[in-house]
Amino acid sequence: MLKKTILSIVFLACCLLLVLSCWYFQQREAKIADFMLTSSAGNIVVYARVTNCFTKDMESAILAGVPTTFTFLVNLYQKRIHWLDKNISRLVISHTIKYDSVKKNFNFSSINGQEKSAEFQDFDSAKRAMADLNGVIVSSTKNLKKNKTYYISVKAEMDKVHLPLHMDFFISLWDFETNWYRQEFVYRL
Numbered sequence: 555m556l557k558k559t560i561l562s563i564v565f566l567a568c569c570l571l572l573v574l575s576c577w578y579f580q581q582r583e584a585k586i587a588d589f590m591l592t593s594s595a596g597n598i599v600v601y602a603r604v605t606n607c608f609t610k611d612m613e614s615a616i617l618a619g620v621p622t623t624f625t626f627l628v629n630l631y632q633k634r635i636h637w638l639d640k641n642i643s644r645l646v647i648s649h650t651i652k653y654d655s656v657k658k659n660f661n662f663s664s665i666n667g668q669e670k671s672a673e674f675q676d677f678d679s680a681k682r683a684m685a686d687l688n689g690v691i692v693s694s695t696k697n698l699k700k701n702k703t704y705y706i707s708v709k710a711e712m713d714k715v716h717l718p719l720h721m722d723f724f725i726s727l728w729d730f731e732t733n734w735y736r737q738e739f740v741y742r743l
Contacts, residue, residue, distance in 0.1 A: 586708050586735035593743065596695050600628060602687040604710045607730055613677070616660075621652040623713040624684055630692050633703040633738070642704070643693040648713075649684045666690065698741040705738040 583606060590601040604624065616622050626647040632640040647666035654661060660680035663671040674680040692706060711731040 584710065584730040584732050586710065586732050589708065589735055589737055591706060591737055591739060593695055594689075597691045598630065598693045598695060598698070598706075600687060600690045600692050600706060600708065602626075602708055602735070604685040604732060607685055607710070607712070608681055616651060616653055617677070619653050619655055621650060622684075623648055623650040625649075625711050625713055626687055626690075627707075627709045627711075628687070628690060628692055629707045631705055631707070632699070633705055639705075642697050645690065645692065647687065647690060651680055651684050695741070695743065700741060700743070703738060703740050705736055707734045707736045709734045 584604055585606065586602050587605045588601070588603040592599050592601075607624070612622065626645075626649070628643075628645040628647065630642040630644075632642055634640060645666060647664065650663050650665075652661045653659075658675070660674040660677065661671065662674060662680055662683045663669060664683075672683060674683065687708070698704060709732055
C-alpha cells in the first residue's frame with residue numbers, strides 16, 4: 555500500500571512538472587502581438603511587435619558584438635472561395651543590430667526596399683526597434699477591390715548566425731521563429 559502511494563505521488567509530481575514546464579516554455583515562446591492594420595494616404599499599413607524574442611544568451615551574444623538579424627515576412631492575400639487565395643503583396647523586412655563596444659552604442663538597420671538606420675545608446679531601445687514593425691506599407695489600396703475579403707499574415711524569424719570553427723551549435727540554441735499571425739479584413743473604402 556505504501557509503495558502504491560509513493561508511486562502515485564511521484565507520478566503526480568512528474569505530471570505537474572511536465573505541465574508547468576510546458577506552460578513556462580509556452581509563455582517564453584516568441585509570438586506576434588500588438589498587431590494593428592490601418593489605411594493611410596492610400597496605403598495599407600501594418601504595425602506589429604514580436605514578444606519574448608530575446609533570451610539571456612542572445613542578449614549576451616549581442617553585447618559581445620555578434621550581429622543579429624530578425625526577418626519579418628508580411629503577405630497580403632485576397633481570399634477567394636472556390637479558388638486559391640490571390641497573393642497581392644509579399645514583403646521581406648530585415649532588422650539587424652550590432653553592438654559597437656568602442657563607441658558603446660547599438661547600430662540598428664532595417665531593410666525593406668529602402669534602408670533605414672539608427673543608433674541607440676541603451677539596449678532596451680535597440681531591442682524595441684528590432685522587435686517592432688512600425689508603419690510598414692504592405693500595399694496600395696489601388697490593388698484592392700471594394701467589399702472583397704483580404705488577410706494579412708505576418709511571421710518573424712531570427713536569421714541563422716554563422717560562427718567560425720563550426721561553433722554554430724551554440725548559436726542555434728537561441729534561434730526562434732514565430733507562428734504565422736493572420737488578420738482578415740473586408741476592404742470597404
